[in-house]
Every structure is written in structure tokens, then in C-alpha cells.
Amino acid sequence: xxxxxxxxxxxxxxxxxxxxxxxxxxxxxxxxxxxxxxxxxxxxxxxxxxxxxxxxxxxxxxxxxxxxxxxxxxxxxxxxxxxxxxxxxxxxxxxxxxxxxxxxxxxxxxxxxxxxxxxxxxxxxxxxxxxxxxxxxxxxxxxxxxxxxxxxxxxxxxxxxxxxxxxxxxxxxxxxxxxxxxxxxxxxxxxxxxxxxxxxxxxxxxxxxxxxxxxxxxxxxxxxxxxxxxxxxxxxxxxxxxxxxxxxxxxxxxxxxxxxxxxxxxxxxxxxxxxxxxxxxxxxxxxxxxxxxxxxxxxxxxxxxxxxxxxxxxxxxxxxxxxxxxxxxxxxxxxxxxxxxxxxxxxxxxxxxxxxxxxxxxxxxxxxxxxxxxxxxxxxxxxxxxxxxxxxxxxxxxxxxxxxxxxxxxxxxxxxxxxxxxxxxxxxxxxxxxxxxxxxxxxxxxxxxxxxxxxxxxxxxxxxxxxxxxxxxxxxxxxxxxxxxxxxxxxx
Ligand SMILES: Nc1ncnc2c1ncn2[C@@H]1O[C@H](COP(=O)(O)OP(=O)(O)OP(=O)(O)O)[C@@H](O)[C@H]1O
Ligand SMILES: [Mg+2]
Numbered sequence: 001x002x003x004x005x006x007x008x009x010x011x012x013x014x015x016x017x018x019x020x021x022x023x024x025x026x027x028x029x030x031x032x033x034x035x036x037x038x039x040x041x042x043x044x045x046x047x048x049x050x051x052x053x054x055x056x057x058x059x060x061x062x063x064x065x066x067x068x069x070x071x072x073x074x075x076x077x078x079x080x081x082x083x084x085x086x087x088x089x090x091x092x093x094x095x096x097x098x099x100x101x102x103x104x105x106x107x108x109x110x111x112x113x114x115x116x117x118x119x120x121x122x123x124x125x126x127x128x129x130x131x132x133x134x135x136x137x138x139x140x141x142x143x144x145x146x147x148x149x150x151x152x153x154x155x156x157x158x159x160x161x162x163x164x165x166x167x168x169x170x171x172x173x174x175x176x177x178x179x180x181x182x183x184x185x186x187x188x189x190x191x192x193x194x195x196x197x198x199x200x201x202x203x204x205x206x207x208x209x210x211x212x213x214x215x216x217x218x219x220x221x222x223x224x225x226x227x228x229x230x231x232x233x234x235x236x237x238x239x240x241x242x243x244x245x246x247x248x249x250x251x252x253x254x255x256x257x258x259x260x261x262x263x264x265x266x267x268x269x270x271x272x273x274x275x276x277x278x279x280x281x282x283x284x285x286x287x288x289x290x291x292x293x294x295x296x297x298x299x300x301x302x303x304x305x306x307x308x309x310x311x312x313x314x315x316x317x318x319x320x321x322x323x324x325x326x327x328x329x330x331x332x333x334x335x336x337x338x339x340x341x342x343x344x345x346x347x348x349x350x351x352x353x354x355x356x357x358x359x360x361x362x363x364x365x366x367x368x369x370x371x372x373x374x375x376x377x378x379x380x381x382x383x384x385x386x387x388x389x390x391x392x393x394x395x396x397x398x399x400x401x402x403x404x405x406x407x408x409x410x411x412x413x414x415x416x417x418x419x420x421x422x423x424x425x426x427x428x429x430x431x432x433x434x435x436x437x438x439x440x441x442x443x444x445x446x447x448x449x450x451x452x453x454x455x456x457x458x459x460x461x462x463x464x465x466x467x468x469x470x471x472x473x474x475x476x477x478x479x480x481x482x483x484x485x486x487x488x489x490x491x492x
Contacts, residue, residue, distance in 0.1 A: 007030065008033075016093050031044075036179060037063070042180065043185060044181045047183055056075070060179075066097055066098060071141065072145060073122065074149070075124070076148070077151045077156075079302065081283055082302060083104075083125050084105065090123060101122070102116055102119075102123070106276070108130075110133065128164035128165060146177060150178075150179070153182045154182045169196055183325055183329060210359045211325055211361055214338060217340045217359075219352060219363045222344070222345065232263055233370075233373065236375075239377065245313045246300075247316050248316035248436055253295050254271075255433050259432070263431065267294070268286070269296065270296045272297065298323055301318075306330065311339045312328050312339070312340045313343075314328075321354055327340075379423045
């Protein structure tokens with residue numbers, strides 16, 4: 001275990017860390033902070049939820065000249081929600097030093113951002129499209145930048161974002177420090193990244209698995225049309241504290257959240273077509289627990305740190321194995337446990353092996369639960385609640401009525417009636433879900449014993465390499481149009 005004191009961090013930042021309750025550095029922090037303080041370029045790859053934000057944030061803040069009124073560091077993140085979250089964490093890290101951090105992202109009034117920029121932030125955290133807008137309007141100047149961070153670097157350098165990133169980097173000084181962080185770093189992306197960097201040190205925290213060992217991983221073989229009933233049964237049995245259900249498209253997310261509400265779950269959806277105000281309010285409600293199921297496209301797959309997420313359900317298998325790693329990484333964070341369940345339709349079965357090859361871990365097969373099992377699950381949840389209520393020992397007011405009832409009926413009958421009343425019977429209200437096309441079957445396209453590498457390159461040449469559909473990262477036209485381009489990190 002490494003103490004922050006031993007990493008060469010300033011007393012002002014140490015004060016912030018103390019206030020945040022950080023006692024020891026996580027492995028990725030211990031390895032990268034000293035290098036970063038020496039201004040080395042870095043590629044940092046470490047599992048989800050292991051503190052990469054503070055790994056780049058602590059040295060970034062520490063190197064700020066507080067008395068200078070220019071922008072000195074810039075962090076680029078793929079989604080608006082992540083930009084907000086990272087800026088909040090940097091604000092906390094910079095609290096001791098009184099560093100000024102500003103988030104600028106699409107969907108927020110640009111004039112408001114221009115006014116905020118007049119307060120001379122030291123660090124900007126933003127999404128690529130909006131940062132470029134400000135550069136073009138000359139409302140931000142990057143000539144005094146000493147550090148550029150690409151959070152979720154592989155996502156930032158995939159085909160959808162690369163042009164924006166190149167444009168931003170070209171406006172920063174040559175001698176800048178460039179830091180790239182992500183839980184995944186496919187080799188082609190890493191090679192591309194190194195072009196932007198000077199002798200980058202690659203720090204990979206040595207662990208066997210790409211995913212977090214504390215996340216239990218299951219898959220269920222299901223027919224497309226039975227997915228929804230199975231999802232609700234799982235929710236009834238597993239009774240997550242907070243759950244995220246990932247769907248492939250925006251339409252899917254809308255339909256799923258509506259269907260969940262019809263069956264009595266408190267669910268809301270988040271995707272790139274919603275207004276920014278709506279996106280932030282859904283996320284806030286989820287964090288506060290006033291909704292307990294968040295239905296999301298991959299817009300919520302990366303970086304979001306929401307404590308209390310105990311379960312992730314991949315209602316649709318993700319479009320690339322990296323996305324699987326990030327989606328399930330919304331649970332099992334900062335040493336907590338989590339459960340991830342992935343639905344696989346018969347035609348998509350070959351993708352399972354690809355995901356497992358990427359994560360270097362086998363998923364356990366789970367049988368889809370039956371209605372009776374769902375009922376049992378709900379009953380168990382009620383029993384637990386009753387036991388909790390007994391523990392809280394606040395029952396005096398009810399005891400007289402209980403005694404009267406027990407004079408008329410035997411105890412087992414009374415308790416059974418109470419259980420029946422409290423148990424939510426599995427709801428089978430019919431719902432409408434448009435069927436989602438399965439990912440193209442890998443087997444169908446691979447003639448004879450052709451190995452995957454060949455399949456892959458041919459597929460790419462034909463332009464038949466599936467871009468992500470409809471997840472809309474909310475970067476405005478730029479991102480939308482680039483969505484049609486192929487990604488470099490899809491299933492290989
Ligand atoms: N040294 C530390 N001690 C205690 N908690 C920490 C420490 N470092 C980070 N954390 C907390 O751990 C959680 C996860 O951190 P963070 O979001 O930076 O993970 P990440 O590695 O960026 O994950 P992802 O790959 O999903 O983006 C956060 O709530 C953060 O505040
Ligand atoms: Mg992160």
C-alpha cells in the first residue's frame with residue numbers, strides 16, 4: 001500500500017485528499033503520479049473504478065500555478081455527464097489549492113460558459129465538440145496549456161472523435177505533457193495514440209483480468225422476445241439497490257424504460273437525444289435513489305461513478321468487447337462488489353467468446369429464472385424487510401392489534417397472509433418492445449474454417465464493420481456524422 005505522502009504531492013493537495021477521505025493511493029495512482037509529476041507522457045490502463053481520475057487529477061492540480069490567470073490544463077472526456085463528474089472530482093482535489101476548474105460541454109448555454117471563462121479557470125474539462133467551438137470563437141486559448149488529458153482515451157481516439165481531438169491538440173504547445181487513461185486500450189488505438197505523444201510510458205497495472213474480480217459475471221441464453229420477462233424476473237429475484245440496464249439503441253432505451261414503469265419499476269432512460277437538462281436530471285434522480293433502474297445506451301457506459309450500483313444488465317449485448325468492460329464497470333467500484341448479467345440471443349452466441357477473450361475471464365452461465373423463482377425472490381425480499389423491521393424494534397403501537405388477531409387465527413396463517421399481501425406478485429402486464437436485430441452472426445459470415453482475423457479485415461474493407469448505432473453522445477452534428485464511420489475497436 002502506498003501513502004500519498006510518499007508520492008511527492010504538495011501539502012495543499014494533501015489537505016484536499018484528506019478531506020475527500022482518500023487514505024492510501026490505489027495502484028494506478030501509486031504508479032502514475034510520480035511519473036506524471038516529472039512531466040512524462042503517459043498511457044495509463046487500469047481497471048474500472050480504480051481511481052484513474054485522481055491518478056491524472058492530482059498531479060494536474062499540483063502543477064497549476066495558482067497565481068497565473070491562464071488555462072494551464074485541459075481534460076477531454078467523451079460525454080457531457082463524464083465531463084461534469086471529472087470537473088467535480090478535480091474541484092475537490094484542487095480545493096486545498098483553490099484551483100479553478102470549469103466544465104464546458106455541449107447542450108449548455110454557450111454564453112453562460114463564455115461568462116464563466118472570464119473568471120479565468122486554471123483547468124478546463126470538456127467534451128471535444130464544445131471545446132472546439134470555444135477555440136474557434138477564441139473564447140479559450142490553449143497556448144499556455146502544459147497538460148492535456150484524454151480520459152477514456154481509446155474512446156476519444158476512435159473514429160468518431162479523432163478529428164476533433166487532433167484539431168484540439170494542434171492548438172496546444174508542442175512541449176505539452178499528454179496523458180491518456182482508460183480501462184481498455186486496444187493495440188491499434190495505442191499505436192495511433194503514441195503519435196501524439198513523446199516517448200510515452202505505458203503503465204498497465206498488473207492484473208490478470210481486464211475486468212474487476214469483484215464483479216460476478218453471468219450470461220443468459222435468451223430468445224429476443226423473452227428478454228423483457230426475464231429481466232423483470234431477475235430484478236424481482238436480485239432486488240438490486242441501483243441497477244443499470246443497457247440497451248443498444250435510443251428507441252430501445254425509451255421502450256424499455258416505459259415498459260419497466262408499466263410493470264411497476266421506478267425506471268428512467270438516458271440517451272443522446274434527450275435534452276441536456278433531462279439527462280442531468282435523470283442521472284441526479286438515479287444518484288439520489290428516487291429512481292432505481294437507469295436504462296441507458298452506451299452514453300452511460302464510460303467513466304460514470306455512481307455509488308450504490310449493485311447490478312448491471314446487458315439487455316442487448318454490447319457492440320464491442322471494450323464496451324462490455326466499461327458497461328459492467330459501472331458496478332464493483334472502489335473495492336465494492338457487483339453483479340453483471342448479459343443476455344445473449346442464439347444468433348449472437350459467438351460474441352460471448354470474443355468478450356471473454358478480451359476480458360480474459362469466463363462468464364458463468366445462468367439459467368433464466370422461472371415465474372415461481374421470481375415470486376420466491378420477492379417473498380425473500382419481504383422476509384428480509386420484516387426481519388429488519390423487527391430489528392428496529394419500533395413495533396409497540398402494533399402489538400395490541402397483533403395479539404387480537406392471534407386470538408382468532410393461528411400464527412402461521414396470520415404471517416402467511418401478511419407475506420401474501422406484501423409480496424409483489426410477478427407482474428405480467430403486456431408491454432410493447434420492438435425487436436432489436438441481433439448483431440450479425442459471426443458464424444454466418446465466416447466461410448468454412450476461416451479464422452477470425454481474415455473475417456475481420458474483409459469485413460472492414462467492405463465497410464460492413466458495424467458502427468455504434470444511435471447512442472448519440474450528444475456532441476451535436478460532428479459526433480452524429482462521425483457515427484457513420486467505422487470504429488477501430490469493434491469485435492475482433
Ligand atoms: N485513493 C483513493 N481512496 C479512496 N477512494 C478513491 C481513491 N481514488 C479514487 N477513489 C474513488 O474511487 C471511485 C472510482 O474512481 P474513478 O471514477 O476515478 O475510477 P476510474 O478508474 O476512472 O474508473 P472508470 O474506468 O470506470 O472511469 C471514485 O468514487 C473515487 O472518488
Ligand atoms: Mg474514469
